Amino acid sequence: MRAGAHMHPLQPAGAPGGGSGAPGHSLGRRGRGHGCSGPSLAKPVSGLGAGTGGEGRARRGAVHPPGEFRGPSCAAVALRSLLAADLRFSRQLGVCAGERSAWGSARPLLRLLEVSGHGVPWLAGTLYGLGRSESPAGREVLLNLLFALLLDLVLVAVVKGLVRRRRPTHNKMDMFVTISVDKYSFPSGHATRAAMVCRFVLHHLVLAIPLRVLVVLWAIIVGISRVMLGRHNVTDVAFGFIMGYMQYNVVKYFWLSPLSAPALFAVWNQ
Numbered sequence: 516m517r518a519g520a521h522m523h524p525l526q527p528a529g530a531p532g533g534g535s536g537a538p539g540h541s542l543g544r545r546g547r548g549h550g551c552s553g554p555s556l557a558k559p560v561s562g563l564g565a566g567t568g569g570e571g572r573a574r575r576g577a578v579h580p581p582g583e584f585r586g587p588s589c590a591a592v593a594l595r596s597l598l599a600a601d602l603r604f605s606r607q608l609g610v611c612a613g614e615r616s617a618w619g620s621a622r623p624l625l626r627l628l629e630v631s632g633h634g635v636p637w638l639a640g641t642l643y644g645l646g647r648s649e650s651p652a653g654r655e656v657l658l659n660l661l662f663a664l665l666l667d668l669v670l671v672a673v674v675k676g677l678v679r680r681r682r683p684t685h686n687k688m689d690m691f692v693t694i695s696v697d698k699y700s701f702p703s704g705h706a707t708r709a710a711m712v713c714r715f716v717l718h719h720l721v722l723a724i725p726l727r728v729l730v731v732l733w734a735i736i737v738g739i740s741r742v743m744l745g746r747h748n749v750t751d752v753a754f755g756f757i758m759g760y761m762q763y764n765v766v767k768y769f770w771l772s773p774l775s776a777p778a779l780f781a782v783w784n785q
């Protein structure tokens with residue numbers, strides 16, 4: 516692929532489909548070849564683009580106006596290096612990506628964890644609880660959990676649709692109920708949901724310490740299992756955790772109560 520041209524921001528050069536993680540991708544080579552530069556304010560030097568592929572070749576010898584980028588910035592090179600390391604590391608951690616993988620026998624257990632963090636059981640369970648709940652306080656919490664889960668689905672779909680990072684190539688697309696954007700991997704919807712639900716539960720349920728620890732462990736293990744199953748790269752999950760953590764702030768800010776959303780609660784008060 517031509518460096519810098521039509522290249523996916525989360526896909527280092529030499530990693531077709533964003534998921535190869537193959538050693539010897541071109542990042543390191545390009546980085547070593549000419550270093551990196553910021554915006555050029557100095558008089559242009561011909562041939563600075565050399566080694567950056569077709570674009571560089573086309574510009575060789577050209578006169579660059581002040582302010583034009585001479586090559587990939589240090590930030591871009593650092594980002595690509597991070598992403599290349601992410602692909603390699605994630606591939607190594609994908610030990611349950613298939614039945615024949617190193618830890619393939621643990622795959623069924625990890626797939627069970629996958630279901631435990633999936634949107635469908637959480638939505639179904641919350642709706643069921645809402646239907647059964649007889650206490651106003653319980654209904655308020657469950658209604659907000661429903662709002663949180665729906666918000667999570669929408670925000671993850673928006674970010675996945677914008678970023679469009681492909682899932683790792685070693686992922687087997689045998690996931691439990693998916694929607695169209697789930698062909699993309701950034702961020703991990705399981706990680707956002709796990710982090711958000713974890714914060715939600717810790718804030719709104721009175722639980723003994725061991726149970727609180729269990730909830731946190733569940734969230735962490737769901738995240739790790741995404742990489743082990745080969746569904747995600749590490750950065751998808753890390754960002755998912757951060758995003759899910761912050762989503763809870765949104766839920767808290769827009770907390771639905773009989774005062775803030777009387778129409779919603781009127782359904783039960785009739």
Ligand SMILES: CC(C)=CCC/C(C)=C/CC/C(C)=C/CC/C(C)=C/COP(=O)(O)O
Nearest residue numbers: 634635638639692693694702703704705706
């Ligand atoms: C259960 C009820 C009452 C309604 C379901 C409504 C519905 C179909 C919601 C969509 C749920 C869904 C398919 C969520 C996607 C979950 C998923 C596969 C996320 C991807 O996670 P990732 O970690 O692989 O990014």
